[in-house]
Amino acid sequence: MSVIDTLIDRLPDGRVLTDPDVIDSYARDKTFCEPGKALGVVLAGSREDVVTTLRWASEHRVPVVPRGAGTGLAGAATAGDGSIVLSLARMTAIRELSPADEIAVVEPGVITADLDRAARAHGLMYAPDPSSYEISTIGGNLATNAGGLRCVKYGVTRDSALGLEVVLADGRVLNTGRRTMKGVTGYDLTGLFVGSEGTLGVITAATVRLRRAPEAPPATFAAEFGSLREAGAAVSAIMAAGCQPSLLELLDRATLEAIDDMRSIGLEAATMAMLIGQSDATDSAAAVARMQEVCEAHGAAFVAVSSSPAEAEELIGVRRMAYHAKERLGACLVEDVCVPRSVLPDMIGAIEAAAVRHGVKICTVAHAGDGNLHPVFIFDRGAAEPPPEVWAAADEVFTRALALGGTLTGEHGVGLLKRRWLALETGEVVEEIHHGIKAVFDPLGILNPGKAI
Amino acid sequence: MSVIDTLIDRLPDGRVLTDPDVIDSYARDKTFCEPGKALGVVLAGSREDVVTTLRWASEHRVPVVPRGAGTGLAGAATAGDGSIVLSLARMTAIRELSPADEIAVVEPGVITADLDRAARAHGLMYAPDPSSYEISTIGGNLATNAGGLRCVKYGVTRDSALGLEVVLADGRVLNTGRRTMKGVTGYDLTGLFVGSEGTLGVITAATVRLRRAPEAPPATFAAEFGSLREAGAAVSAIMAAGCQPSLLELLDRATLEAIDDMRSIGLEAATMAMLIGQSDATDSAAAVARMQEVCEAHGAAFVAVSSSPAEAEELIGVRRMAYHAKERLGACLVEDVCVPRSVLPDMIGAIEAAAVRHGVKICTVAHAGDGNLHPVFIFDRGAAEPPPEVWAAADEVFTRALALGGTLTGEHGVGLLKRRWLALETGEVVEEIHHGIKAVFDPLGILNPGKAI
Numbered sequence: 001m002s003v004i005d006t007l008i009d010r011l012p013d014g015r016v017l018t019d020p021d022v023i024d025s026y027a028r029d030k031t032f033c034e035p036g037k038a039l040g041v042v043l044a045g046s047r048e049d050v051v052t053t054l055r056w057a058s059e060h061r062v063p064v065v066p067r068g069a070g071t072g073l074a075g076a077a078t079a080g081d082g083s084i085v086l087s088l089a090r091m092t093a094i095r096e097l098s099p100a101d102e103i104a105v106v107e108p109g110v111i112t113a114d115l116d117r118a119a120r121a122h123g124l125m126y127a128p129d130p131s132s133y134e135i136s137t138i139g140g141n142l143a144t145n146a147g148g149l150r151c152v153k154y155g156v157t158r159d160s161a162l163g164l165e166v167v168l169a170d171g172r173v174l175n176t177g178r179r180t181m182k183g184v185t186g187y188d189l190t191g192l193f194v195g196s197e198g199t200l201g202v203i204t205a206a207t208v209r210l211r212r213a214p215e216a217p218p219a220t221f222a223a224e225f226g227s228l229r230e231a232g233a234a235v236s237a238i239m240a241a242g243c244q245p246s247l248l249e250l251l252d253r254a255t256l257e258a259i260d261d262m263r264s265i266g267l268e269a270a271t272m273a274m275l276i277g278q279s280d281a282t283d284s285a286a287a288v289a290r291m292q293e294v295c296e297a298h299g300a301a302f303v304a305v306s307s308s309p310a311e312a313e314e315l316i317g318v319r320r321m322a323y324h325a326k327e328r329l330g331a332c333l334v335e336d337v338c339v340p341r342s343v344l345p346d347m348i349g350a351i352e353a354a355a356v357r358h359g360v361k362i363c364t365v366a367h368a369g370d371g372n373l374h375p376v377f378i379f380d381r382g383a384a385e386p387p388p389e390v391w392a393a394a395d396e397v398f399t400r401a402l403a404l405g406g407t408l409t410g411e412h413g414v415g416l417l418k419r420r421w422l423a424l425e426t427g428e429v430v431e432e433i434h435h436g437i438k439a440v441f442d443p444l445g446i447l448n449p450g451k452a453i
Numbered sequence: 454m455s456v457i458d459t460l461i462d463r464l465p466d467g468r469v470l471t472d473p474d475v476i477d478s479y480a481r482d483k484t485f486c487e488p489g490k491a492l493g494v495v496l497a498g499s500r501e502d503v504v505t506t507l508r509w510a511s512e513h514r515v516p517v518v519p520r521g522a523g524t525g526l527a528g529a530a531t532a533g534d535g536s537i538v539l540s541l542a543r544m545t546a547i548r549e550l551s552p553a554d555e556i557a558v559v560e561p562g563v564i565t566a567d568l569d570r571a572a573r574a575h576g577l578m579y580a581p582d583p584s585s586y587e588i589s590t591i592g593g594n595l596a597t598n599a600g601g602l603r604c605v606k607y608g609v610t611r612d613s614a615l616g617l618e619v620v621l622a623d624g625r626v627l628n629t630g631r632r633t634m635k636g637v638t639g640y641d642l643t644g645l646f647v648g649s650e651g652t653l654g655v656i657t658a659a660t661v662r663l664r665r666a667p668e669a670p671p672a673t674f675a676a677e678f679g680s681l682r683e684a685g686a687a688v689s690a691i692m693a694a695g696c697q698p699s700l701l702e703l704l705d706r707a708t709l710e711a712i713d714d715m716r717s718i719g720l721e722a723a724t725m726a727m728l729i730g731q732s733d734a735t736d737s738a739a740a741v742a743r744m745q746e747v748c749e750a751h752g753a754a755f756v757a758v759s760s761s762p763a764e765a766e767e768l769i770g771v772r773r774m775a776y777h778a779k780e781r782l783g784a785c786l787v788e789d790v791c792v793p794r795s796v797l798p799d800m801i802g803a804i805e806a807a808a809v810r811h812g813v814k815i816c817t818v819a820h821a822g823d824g825n826l827h828p829v830f831i832f833d834r835g836a837a838e839p840p841p842e843v844w845a846a847a848d849e850v851f852t853r854a855l856a857l858g859g860t861l862t863g864e865h866g867v868g869l870l871k872r873r874w875l876a877l878e879t880g881e882v883v884e885e886i887h888h889g890i891k892a893v894f895d896p897l898g899i900l901n902p903g904k905a906i
């Protein structure tokens with residue numbers, strides 16, 4: 001009996017997939033990172049399946065790579081040689097949704113937008129909305145501490161996580177956190193698991209916070225600028241003016257061209273950047289009017305304002321097309337630096353300079369209100385990995401972000417992709433503490449080895 | 454040379470206090486917990502003093518009890534036999550305050566309200582406001598993950614902590630977190646330190662998030678109810694109606710009597726509970742009008758509304774008097790359960806029943822919008838610790854809070870005081886993980902032993 005057969009034997013029928021092509025499709029995320037040869041895929045249907053898989057993995061020292069929908073952008077779900085892929089995508093129950101307590105208890109495979117829709121039926125919302133929220137899972141969002149467009153007002157995934165049920169590497173079940181709005185009993189284990197990329201345990205249920213959904217439709221604007229730096233300066237000014245946008249996204253010329261090429265948006269020759277913003281406040285029209293004024297004061301050539309939901313959705317739709325549009329240009333190295341808002345124009349300048357210096361095409365979109373930029377480095381689709389000039393340009397961008405008081409990753413995570421720069425940001429003491437904590441939860445080192453830390 | 458002399462020798466002059474009466478005054482917090490005989494008190498003036506003290510403590514295996522202003526309510530800063538008290542209260546610099554980035558970098562001894570005032574000068578605020586915020590320190594707030602009145606809208610201290618500088622038990626310096634709004638590089642060590650009550654390291658600087666201060670003066674109301682349960686039901690209804698109060702406090706009859714006794718507030722015979730609420734939204738008057746309606750629909754006999762800052766401060770002032778008023782009644786065991794909001798009336802009922810059953814005087818105030826209740830058990834000031842009937846009543850309150858899906862402590866922490874109930878909430882696996890994490894940071898166990906976990 002082979003090792004994988006002993007697992008098949010212990011799990012209910014149909015839970016383990018061993019077809020090589022199927023395994024390969026479960027061994028990747030949205031990056032170019034090439035997986036190794038995994039042993040198989042477990043489609044967990046319950047917490048018990050997860051417990052069984054992890055006990056088996058501990059006995060046989062088999063690395064376990066947990067995954068949600070595989071929409072990650074850092075290689076955190078890339079499976080290595082000899083590993084078992086543990087998919088949580090079939091655990092899709094919303095176990096509880098309490099409008100009175102404004103919480104939900106969900107399984108990890110719930111699609112993020114599905115939870116948001118379920119909450120909306122009660123006048124509530126699930127705030128975190130990564131661009132992938134129609135296809136990504138709550139479990140994956142928790143594992144990566146996913147951000148999104150609404151973060152600028154409502155915070156990231158960790159800010160909505162109250163408690164977790166986690167299966168540890170040895171199969172023991174750990175319950176963290178609480179169902180209450182506040183709680184300080186013991187160490188913050190919930191926060192520790194969020195963003196740990198499956199290296200500390202496997203999340204099998206989560207208690208998340210819901211919020212009141214805004215009652216009126218939001219007001220939305222799109223502003224066109226003649227330079228990226230002007231748009232960046234407008235962002236800083238909007239935030240400093242206390243406009244509290246619920247969304248504030250920046251698109252550069254290269255991104256706009258890619259979108260215009262995919263579906264004509266009537267892009268003007270002089271438009272070098274676009275800022276798309278929204279307010280969902282009770283006085284949203286007034287807030288957007290203030291943002292419009294700030295944009296005009298910072299050189300915006302044209303500002304379109306809308307309070308009709310359909311028109312607003314059209315403006316936001318331009319932003320949502322960005323990734324698809326870029327994927328048509330070639331293979332993508334998607335980066336994710338985040339800087340203090342005041343230096344957003346400097347960071348934008350550094351990205352532009354790196355593109356020119358290294359002769360690399362970079363398209364940038366940003367969750368600008370958070371200072372979180374996604375420079376996307378385009379390279380030849382045929383290449384197994386990015387060519388040296390792309391790495392060199394990326395290196396320059398990271399180094400500059402850190403020098404500006406920023407971080408390597410605002411919301412995508414470290415995964416495989418950013419480990420080469422990790423020590424630049426964290427340093428030796430943090431590294432030692434990271435590995436010490438890892439050993440407490442996973443002494444055999446079987447949980448998603450080589451990721452996150 | 455005695456052990457303490459070797460420390461005096463290494464630190465700048467005047468940093469170590471050894472007078473027994475002085476030591477005793479630094480060995481207590483606001484609880485009745487009796488300290489042991491500490492060796493001395495270090496008044497740290499810099500990070501270097503903290504490093505020196507911790508290196509010395511590691512060499513000599515001396516327990517270190519870090520402290521801010523000693524306003525804690527769980528005994529977390531109670532010093533044990535043979536320990537050294539490490540006071541951070543003299544490290545009071547606001548090193549940086551950036552209005553553009555909405556952050557501040559502060560030393561641990563900064564008084565919380567001082568930081569808030571410094572931020573207000575730039576149109577910003579530091580949101581967390583424990584009742585003690587005029588005398589407590591940021592360092593103590595971080596160590597306990599302090600809550601406060603504004604939590605209901607702005608979250609707890611952890612929600613405002615972006616990064617920390619921490620000295621570990623062996624004297625190494627660890628930098629966690631970031632200066633940016635978002636960031637997911639590595640594990641959430643910042644969140645782990647917040648609320649760890651000095652058991653993992655000593656915070657010597659913090660980067661905290663500031664927020665835009667509301668522009669208009671807030672609108673405020675006080676509502677009088679004929680029963681505590683009606684008031685509790687009004688709280689649930691206010692939150693469910695999406696009124697988003699910036700403060701929502703509940704006071705029971707016993708608390709109101711204690712306040713009235715201290716300074717007459719014209720308490721009516723039929724008033725069994727008072728609800729004090731505030732909105733700082735741009736449409737604050739409308740929000741308060743809605744809250745007033747909800748209160749009246751739930752049986753409020755009288756609702757006073759004010760949008761004048763002076764009148765509002767008078768209404769809130771009643772709430773702020775609560776602790777002083779209770780201290781006049783006797784010694785206090787202050788508890789801190791937090792329950793899901795929907796069961797607030799049940800929890801209030803359980804507290805009333807425990808008071809009757811055990812013949813104990815309990816005065817309750819609550820950060821009601823968060824479901825966070827402070828039942829204060831009054832006992833004879835002469836007693837060294839609470840009599841058996843107080844412990845029995847407290848035990849009943851804790852057990853009921855957990856049964857209702859709540860937690861032992863919403864914002865005060867576990868300290869010494871709640872360790873006897875800790876296992877009821879956390880269980881064996883969490884306990885093991887807690888101690889594993891503790892050992893990573895503090896393998897010799899010298900940091901605030903016997904607290905938090």
